[in-house]
Amino acid sequence: MSDLVRLTKDDGIAIITINNPPVNALSPGVPEGIAEVVEQINKDESVRAAVLIGGGRTFVAGADIKEFGKLTSGKSSGTMDFPVVLLQIENSRKPVVMAIHGTAFGGGMELAMAGHYRVAAPGAQVGQPEVKLGLIPGAAGTQRLPRLAGITKALEMCAEGNPVSAQDALKFGIVDRLIEGDLLAGAVAFARETAGKPAPKTRERNEKLGTPEQIAPLFAAARETARKKQRNLIAPLAAIDAVEDATRLPFAEGCAAERERFVRCLFSDQSKALIHVFFGEREVAKIPDVPKETSVIPVNAVAVVGSGTMGGGIAMVLANAGLPVLLKEADQPALDRGLANIRKNYANSVSRGRFTQQFVDERLKLIQPTLSYDGFPAVDMVIEAVFEGMAPKKEVFAELDRVCKPGAILASNTSTLNIDEIASATSRPEFVIGTHFFSPANVMRLLEIVRGKKTSKEVIATCMQLSKKLRKVGVLVGNCRGFAGNRMFHPYIREATFLAEEGAGVEAVDGALYNFGMAMGPLAELGRYGQKTGAGWYKYDENRRATPDPEVAEMVRKWAAEAGIPQRRISPEEIVDRCIYALVNEGARILEEGIALRAVDLDIIYLNGYGFPAYRGGPMWYADTVGLKKVYDRVAEFHQQHGELWQPAPLLKQFIEQGKLFADFNREQSATA
């Protein structure tokens, strides 16, 4: 028997323990091990029932995601057919009780549903999160779940992928009992109750599947929600189709159809991109010359300078993570405005059900407003968010250098300015770093961490670690104008504007990029005054809804005529190529200059800070999937048509000559560092 699955006995009850730390993933060997012990207990007359439990901190958290990549690249090590193992469990003559603690996600959930009963610790969670990787459950999850939980819940779980608490799982019939205290003891006691009784097979429980008339509107509603909330994604719709199969096909046929849909999703560009993102979010935490063992500076109290748009949001982020925040402003009216904004934002979160009033009250107590630097010697870190300008920044940093204790981290939220020059206003540039939050800071996940020439490794390690505590994705970037994200954004917006001037039409530019998957069109936030004042490239009503503005169209026409820009029809494809390849070409320069460590870092920046669609994997991954030769040819064409701004990045040219991908650049960099 493999070490991954162990069998012990407790007075007639077999105890099957999965031991594949850290999360008992269904790696090769685990399904085989389960199959072996199930066969064994069915032959063993002394066994009356069985409990299957996860060793360590969780049940089975899911499939081994690396295996998906191996399957699509043909490098699969060929594990046993998991659905067959599940049928074998379900067919067991001895009832099998699944004992769930931690998480039963994905394949773990499918395993749990193949048992005859499920018991759970109160803190456990269950779910089918495959859709978040562009997949659907592939081992009968879409067929068994509706039979346990009913159509509505199964649709929600398979199409949206969110976890369900043990309490809800009990309410919806996914688990049969919650067990306070010792889970194994409780599960064994439960198994004794079931021993000798007929064991219900999930696949034969059809009572929750409903009649065609009852369920048709549920599927229609689920499809409508998916099209709206998971725009352009194929996996949610595939999951809905698969659950529908459960209601109209015999179990075995439903499983076969699910398998086909699963494989189609697995080989889709969307799933490959989402899996790239999953690993990418982990990859960006690795900095070759700042190893894991680098010591970090304890950060227990923070000060924020400036309580404007960004400073206020940053103070909330810190308070939400439980850190006391000293919030310094220049004068009382500005401080009052800043605090009023913070209160308004928190009140919105309460009304939307994101936070409780009690949580908010506690957070507000952590934010201490001030007009002086008096409390600053006590803090471990300062984040400066005053007006964007070298003079005010330098003035603040000189003051911070004077008042802060030795070893305190001095961070700037600047979005464009030179960190080294800011650092030069202090006597301790090794403690100066950029922490570039995105607006609104309390919502956007991205945190660009800007490394100055002299920034110490400890300070970098501390900020990377802090980003996790703040629930942000920290990405390390180098010091240059606009750093990585805004430096790439500039040519993107430039092209959007040029396209409008060449006759594409403002709505067509935004529409093409919105349809490509961007959270919003590039011109929807820009222009004359922006949404805040009711006029930009569009007119905005009091709810900030945009309507086309004929005045803008006229202005653009006039301007183009004056500048002698010929007007022409421009296809959505050209709009997308021009804007997205502008990102890619600048991204390639950034990589070449070492401003970002890996292409995936730029992808993660774009997904979390700029509304780039995750299912396209980020701009650099997208370029790889299009084919770098094709991207290069198009860039070269734009270069000919539009001049110097489109000079192809040397790295792009080099990569096509060497037949490389941006993804290869990731590996080489990480390997050679």
Ligand code: NAI
């Ligand atoms: P803002 O104008 O809303 O706020 C700046 C605040 O700093 C004002 O309330 C001002 O009274 C205060 N202030 C100025 N000097 C001060 C001093 N010596 N001591 C204390 N408070 C002082 O500006 P915003 O938008 O919050 O920008 C702040 C920084 O964040 C800038 O460097 C900006 O480039 C950067 N940033 C802005 C983003 C945005 O979307 N607004 C996004 C990312 C970064």
